[in-house]
């Protein structure tokens with residue numbers, strides 16, 4: 001018996017055109033789910049959907065900006081039409097959103113503006129609220145569902161230099177806990193996975209550019225002395241998406257090489 005089997009399920013993974021989201025999409029598909037690969041950039045979404053198809057799975061690439069509720073609703077409707085109703089939603093789109101600032105000398109947070117904050121809060125907080133709101137009616141209709149949001153240890157512990165991001169991720173986790181309480185009666189679970197530094201196209205260049213001494217010091221904070229790999233995260237998400245996790249809800253589970261521990 002495969003306790004992670006997802007045959008017959010339909011999953012949407014946001015921001016899945018690269019990095020952690022891509023690994024999640026590939027892993028859910030490998031367990032038999034039909035996957036809607038979302039990204040702000042259509043070509044990224046299509047490339048990953050294609051990888052899944054080449055591996056023998058079923059996937060479509062769906063462009064949508066998770067910060068735009070109408071676009072997200074249209075995405076859910078298209079997925080229902082083409083793949084069937086959504087069983088699993090993974091809110092993965094994050095970091096600084098689709099159009100990150102190119103400011104190489106970041107300012108202290110007290111000198112930033114609501115316009116700067118919006119880039120972080122739009123994708124990491126409102127994006128999650130939009131997608132959960134749009135997916136919930138489909139899940140209520142089926143009387144089952146899995147809502148999973150990728151947050152950051154920055155949202156659990158706070159991280160200096162990315163204060164607004166930390167707040168957005170903490171907000172998303174608080175939202176997911178409340179949603180878990182509201183939707184439990186429909187057999188819908190809502191959980192977060194909190195991750196630490198993970199080698200993805202957005203983060204890897206900065207990690208690799210670290211001077212060796214600083215890299216060593218940074219890695220000393222990780223009990224498992226390496227940075228994360230996208231597959232590390234995909235494993236936990238697949239577990240939460242599966243029938244093996246039917247009694248797990250309202251939780252934030254760190255997958256972080258022991259960077260911090262949950263109590």
Ligand SMILES: NC(=O)c1ccc[n+]([C@@H]2O[C@H](COP(=O)([O-])OP(=O)(O)OC[C@H]3O[C@@H](n4cnc5c(N)ncnc54)[C@H](O)[C@@H]3O)[C@@H](O)[C@H]2O)c1
Nearest residue numbers: 015019020040065066093094095097098152197198200202
């Ligand atoms: N990589 C890390 O070290 C790290 C650490 C902590 C948390 N996280 C979180 O993990 C998640 C994945 O991180 P990653 O590094 O793999 O991401 P990434 O930046 O490499 O890729 C994110 C993808 O999401 C897409 N995207 C961005 N904004 C979008 C929007 N508004 N609508 C739709 N798609 C959008 C991008 O086009 C991109 O393809 C994010 O939520 C991030 O905040 C990452």
